[in-house]
Amino acid sequence: MKLYKKEGNIIQILSFPNETIEKGDYLLIEDAEAQKALIAQVIDVQFANIPGVLEELLRSLPDGGGIIQGEDIDPLEIAPHITYIQDSRLLICKIRATVEDEALTPSSSWLPSRSQSTIRKLPIYTLLKLAKVNGNLPIMLGGTKESSLLTIDASSLDGRLNIVTGKKETGKSHLSKLLITSLLQYKAVVVVLDLNGEYTGLGMTSDDKRNAYYNKIHVLTPSQNFKVALKQLHLNIILNILIHALHLPGTSAREFRRIWQFLKDKGNLTLHELGETIRNWNCNQNVRDALFSRYYALVNSGFFTDNIAEATLLEESLLKAREEGGAIIVNLRNTSSIDRQIVVEYILGKLLELLTSWRLKAVFLFAEEAHLYLRETYWDDIVTRMRHFGIFTTFITNQPDTIRENIYRQADNIFLFNFTNEHDLEVVSRAARVDAETVKSIARDLPPHHCLVLGKVVRDFPIVVKVRALDVKTMGETRLFFVGETAKDKS
Amino acid sequence: MVNTQYTITTTPKYNFPPNAMDNTLPQRFIELSIHSLKQVQNQSFQLNQQTIQQKSQEQLYALQLIPPIQPIPLNPKLEPPTTIAAVDTSSIKLGETAQGIIIAVRGTTIWKKAKNYAYLRVGPFIFHITEENLREVYNTLLKAYFREQNPQASPSFMQIPMRMANLLEKWLQTSLAKTVHDGLILFDGSLTAGTADTPTQQLKEILATARSMGNTVLAFTKATTLRFNGCLLTDAFPTHKPPCLIEVANLKPKPPLSLLGSVYVAKLAKGNYAFRLDIDREVPSPQRIEAVEKLLGNDLIMHGYPETLRLAHILCTFTANEVIAMQHFIQHRYRLKIINRPDMHRLLFGPFGKGESHSEAV
Structure with missing residues (x-):
């Protein structure tokens, strides 16, 4: 790899076909003389603009589109060199930090030598080590491309505003469940506003057995067991x-x-x-x-x-969770729009009351598709006032434009799944902790269950992770028409 | 010291034309190429700043033209189906070393039978030419392929890329002349002999071989310097309707030049595109006209120029990508250090310097 160009904090690196570099990979550009190194992340891989390539391609199709048959006698074996040059790639990289004396600084104010610098792939685990992405309360999110594990610190979610977003069926709820269960391990109090009843099975394994969190999961269904x-x-x-x-x-x-x-x-x-x-x-x-x-x-x-006997006290569940940790799942699945708002108003009001009086220390609030039940004025409250009272919100949505721009600006962590729609990516790219190019380029190509983690949890080094599997009962699945029909037909 | 063993394969037989060229690969080309390159290891190498492909210009010579006779109308002749074959070569200077220059040559033969084109591309051959080996390299090749020919005065440094390409071209022309039968062989250029790169005897032999196999050689000149009444020969007959030939008789080249072809202005397609066309003069006149008619009937004519010859040119031309690849090859195989001396044109004249700017690979 060779350093080619630098414009702003974008670095272009020439890479050759035998170097397997992909989007999302980190590179270390070391300048031995300066005794410094740049950490850059590949955000796009393009063909290098090799002069003569167009002519090369055109002349292979001169016969009205059909490939002309022929034989090449190439005694010096130049052809592999031509292919090598033709297939060389340009890596568009974003500078993330400078390493000097094994310490990281977010600076990109210096320029490594173009001719003397050595460029190599920086393994994610080395990067995480350098960036000190670890801690006393590890949450194992999953594996990186290099099969190393990505472990974040639960305390990096503490006091933070998080967003989990991506298009349908990419694994948002799965990641949220992973975060919730991991927080429960550290005795956190979690409230989940569960729009589709997806989280009600958190206490059960996929084969309907009780799991380790069973006793910590309290499912409250409004107008049934929650009045x-x-x-x-x-x-x-x-x-x-x-x-x-x-x-x-x-x-x-x-x-x-x-x-x-x-x-x-x-x-x-x-x-x-x-x-x-x-x-x-x-x-x-x-x-x-x-x-x-x-x-x-x-x-x-x-x-x-x-x-009174019929009235389940939210307060009771919360205070119970305070001691050993617990998740209060508010199942809003069969609740009408107005009733949802009534329930959410009640819950938020109650939480504020408990937090203000210090009967609760803090609560992690997971809100799915919050625009469907959260009133306008709460958006600002959540990012400003409520945070100080101890409500740390994680918004989960597949419609990023339903979350206000100021929420993105203030978000500390973003867990971004695949989006192909340009408009959606545009919205997410407004987040202050990430640059638009990274979001647009990497998120578009994320496979299902792969998540681009941005923000404080990864010390502002965007990392793609394949979210690990979780043995909890899947709930809230989409009801299908043809599944039963097919089964019937087959029988 | 590590000696690298290169696999110099003896050449597979050409797969086309049907009778297969019986010549082996230009073995001496390969040997000399490798031998010359071995002498250049671990040196510094200045990339060529003028990456224009060198191609010979038509030789100027005196002529007296008489007013032309009436144009000869042409009727495309589809029968009998005729093989059309063409040859072209290209050379390029890749860069300079302390002792000399590094050049590359490549040649292409292309043929059309029925509706299909096929090609054979030979090369690139890369040579390191120095003052010391210039004469040796050139004359060894000349001797190897044209034994009967007397060694010429060695070409100059400037001429050597073209002259090497010319040798390869003559070899390819000979090969085609020997293997194609009852076909049309198209050359790029004229049938003017007696020049340093086209000795009369050499061209005569090629034409004779072609004739013995029932072939007719047609040579197309893209840009002629011949003039008629002050006008370029190819611009002199705007009113004649294509397809037609206008015979240019009574041309008297200045010795030692000799014309081995009858010269025509060929207007083969609409659009006022005219080319100088030389047809083997030993071929009887009606057969010459018939040859052009066969060409019209059996090849695609774009802008008045045969597609087969156009493809030969396209396929042998070096693209910038290939030039970079060859530079990469010699740099890696022979450990040449590429240095980028500033372009003197640019240095002295700034934006008015027309030399190419520093080579930028990407």
């Missing part, structure tokens, strides 16, 4: 539900506050009493109608109950 009584609710939480999920206007919200206070003072906070009070409350008819419509929405959601 709340009005008495357990704080006024702020119910107001958030009414205003943000059910869009109650301000005037009506003020009346509701009075009604709530009135019932609370009477010690009569039940659904039935709430309905009766709204009916008899002395207020404008329009306000009453507005309050009634929201009241029936709450009743119809089935999420609220007057029976």
Whole structure:
């Protein structure tokens, strides 16, 4: 390999056919005289622009497109050299760091010698060692191309904002499950907003046996085993539900506050009493109608109950998880859009309440397709306010444009699976911790279950990893029409 | 010291034309090529800054033209199916060493039978030519292939690439003349003999051999310097409708030059493309016309030029990629250190220097 060109932090390296370098590989460009080396990552492999190649190709097809038959007597055996030159490649590399005295700096302000530098492939395990991507709380993500293992530190997810994205069926949920179970090993408290019921089998193995996490997984299905009584609710939480999920206007919200206070003072906070009070409350008819419509929405959601025994306390599950770690899976699979928002408002409100009062230290929140239930104002809250309270969110989505740009800007870690759509890649490339070229070039060619890890977990050295298998029961699979039909036909 | 043993295979028989050329590969070419290169190991090597392919120019000579007779109309003759064969060679200077220059030559024969083209490409042969071995290399080759011929005065350094290519071309022409029968053999250039690179006897022999096999030799000159009434010969007859031939009679070359062909202006296709065409003058006149008609009927004529000859040229020309590959070959095999001396044209005249800029491989 030979150093050819440098423009900005892009380096072009000439590589010959006997050197097997692929996209995503790291190269070490050593300048012995300067006693420094550059670490560069290959983000694209192109044909070198060899003069005369066009003529070479054209003359092999001069006969109206058909290959002309012939024989070459090449006594000096020049032909392999021609092929060698023709097949030489240009590696487009992004400078990632400088190594000096075995220490890494993100600088690319110096230029190695073009003629004297030696270039070699830098094995991922050496890079990880140099970058000190390890730690006391290892999470083994999977294998790199060189069959070395990629282990990240759980603490690099702590206090961070993460995004797991990629197109359908590339392995996003699988990676999320891997992260969740790994966090559980370190006694973390995890809350999963599970849109398709995919995480409900986390406590079971693929052959339906209990696994090591069984006792740490708490599946809460709204209006089934997850209900709340009005008495357990704080006024702020119910107001958030009414205003943000059910869009109650301000005037009506003020009346509701009075009604709530009135019932609370009477010690009569039940659904039935709430309905009766709204009916008899002395207020404008329009306000009453507005309050009634929201009241029936709450009743119809089935999420609220007057029976305290029936009300599963989220708080209880969370406090239980606090000691030994645990994951609260909120199964939103069969929940309508409005009800989902009600449930999420309740959960987030409750989490904030527990965290503010320091009854919980911190929570890792995994939110699948959050745009389907997260209200507008929460996006900013999550990246600014909630982080300080101890909610560390991981967004999982196959529609990257549903996540706001500022979330990408603030994201600390991105686990990027394959995307072929230019628009999707464009959106992801806005993340501050990565350059657009890397995202666009590498993510497009990622095979299924391969993930480009970006951000703090890998010390800003983008690394492609094949996510390791996990023995948990797969849930939330797409229901298929033809599977049964085919089986029937065959029988 | 490590001696490298090169596998110099004796040549497989050519697979075409049908009677197969009975000549072996130009063995002496290979031997001399390797021998000359062995003397250049571990030296520094300056890449050629002028990568223009060297090709001989048509020889100028005095002539007196009489007004031409009427154009000869041509009717493409498809029957009998005729083999069309063509030869072309190319040479290039790859670079300079402290002692001399490194050149490469390659030749191609191409033939068309029925609707198919096939080719045989010989080379590249790479030579290291120095003041010391110039004479030896050239005369050894000359002797090896044209025994009857008297050794010529050695060509100069500047001429040697062309002259070496010329030797290869003559060898390929001889081979074709011996193996093709009842066909048309197309040469690139004219049938003017008596020059340093085309001795009269040599060309006469080639033409005689071709005739003995029932072949007719046609030589196409792409750019002629012959003029008629102040006009280039090929531009002098714009009104004549193609396909036609206009015979240019009474040409008197200045001795020692001699014309072994009858000279025509050939307008073979629409579009005002005309070429000087020399046809073996020992072939009777009607047969010469018939030969051109057979060419029209059996080959593709693009821009008034036969496709077979065009392919011969295309296939033997060195592309930039091949030049780099050959430089790579000699650099690796003979441990030559490539040095990049600044281009003096560029150095002295800046953007006005027309010499090629520093060779940039990518």
